[in-house]
Amino acid sequence: xxxxxxxxxxxxxxxxxxxxxxxxxxxxxxxxxxxxxxxxxxxxxxxxxxxxxxxxxxxxxxxxxx
Amino acid sequence: xxxxxxxxxxxxxxxxxxxxxxxxxxxxxxxxxxxxxxxxxxxxxxxxxxxxxxxxxxxxxxxxxxxxxxxxxxxxxxxxxxxxxxxxxxxxxxxxxxxxxxxxxxxxxxxxxxxxxxxxxxxxxxxxxxxxxxxxxxxxxxxxxxxxxxxxxxxxxx
Numbered sequence: 001x002x003x004x005x006x007x008x009x010x011x012x013x014x015x016x017x018x019x020x021x022x023x024x025x026x027x028x029x030x031x032x033x034x035x036x037x038x039x040x041x042x043x044x045x046x047x048x049x050x051x052x053x054x055x056x057x058x059x060x061x062x063x064x065x066x
Numbered sequence: 067x068x069x070x071x072x073x074x075x076x077x078x079x080x081x082x083x084x085x086x087x088x089x090x091x092x093x094x095x096x097x098x099x100x101x102x103x104x105x106x107x108x109x110x111x112x113x114x115x116x117x118x119x120x121x122x123x124x125x126x127x128x129x130x131x132x133x134x135x136x137x138x139x140x141x142x143x144x145x146x147x148x149x150x151x152x153x154x155x156x157x158x159x160x161x162x163x164x165x166x167x168x169x170x171x172x173x174x175x176x177x178x179x180x181x182x183x184x185x186x187x188x189x190x191x192x193x194x195x196x197x198x199x200x201x202x203x204x205x206x207x208x209x210x211x212x213x214x215x216x217x218x219x220x221x222x223x224x
Contacts, residue, residue, distance in 0.1 A: 028221040029149035037220065041148055 003060045006034045008052045023047040088151075090142035099138030100211075106131040128200050135207040143218075153217040161209035169202050 009019055016030045023044065032038035040048070049056045106127050113123065143150050176195035 025147040025149065026145040028145075028218070029147055032149055032221045038149055038152060044148060 001039050001060055001063055001066055002036065003033060005030070005048070005059065008054070008059065009034075012052065019048075019051065022051050089140070090146065091137060091140050093142050093144055096138050096141035096143075099134045099136070099141065102134035103131050103138065106134065132200065132203055132207065135204070135211070139207055139210055149221060150218070153221065154214060156217055157210050157213035160213045161206055164209045164213075165202060165206040168205055169197055173197055 005019075009016070014022075016027045016034075020027045020030045024047075025044065029038070029040075029044075033040055045056050045060060048059055052059065110124070110127050110131070113127070173195040180195070
């Protein structure tokens, strides 16, 4: 699964730490999602979509192997 | 009626199991558990070199060491979120696999080595290395704690 988290974060001028605080996770979690090492739960994906005011589909896209 | 009762019971069981799986001790227990395990480990080495060899003392110390490691394994991290839970699950799966490989391969390696040495020395007795339950459980918890730390570190790498 691919995500646009890093781009969205830059557009909203947020650091990994800021975003982590907003959705109540650690900076490590945000870093792992951005690096595609961790696929977040639906709850976390919805929280991220709330922060960026965009649908989940705009933030995450399925890869060919998914 | 029966179907709804079954569904209710299975829902209750699922809830209980989830509670057990998610149960964690406070973070301070991690340091406590690790300190306890290291202290007992040092005690066991000292006990061996002092020449004492009471089986009961050894068994009690080993059990306490396993208990300390279990406490460390069950303790929550400073920041426990879903990523840490995911990494923790991975560490349990990896430690199970590694302990299995270790438990199967070590007696085999020891057996082959013993066979070779016995053939060279020619005393005729080949021993099969018997692994104790303590050894297996110790490896299992140690692997879990090490994998958890390693996997957490991957998340920190930018």
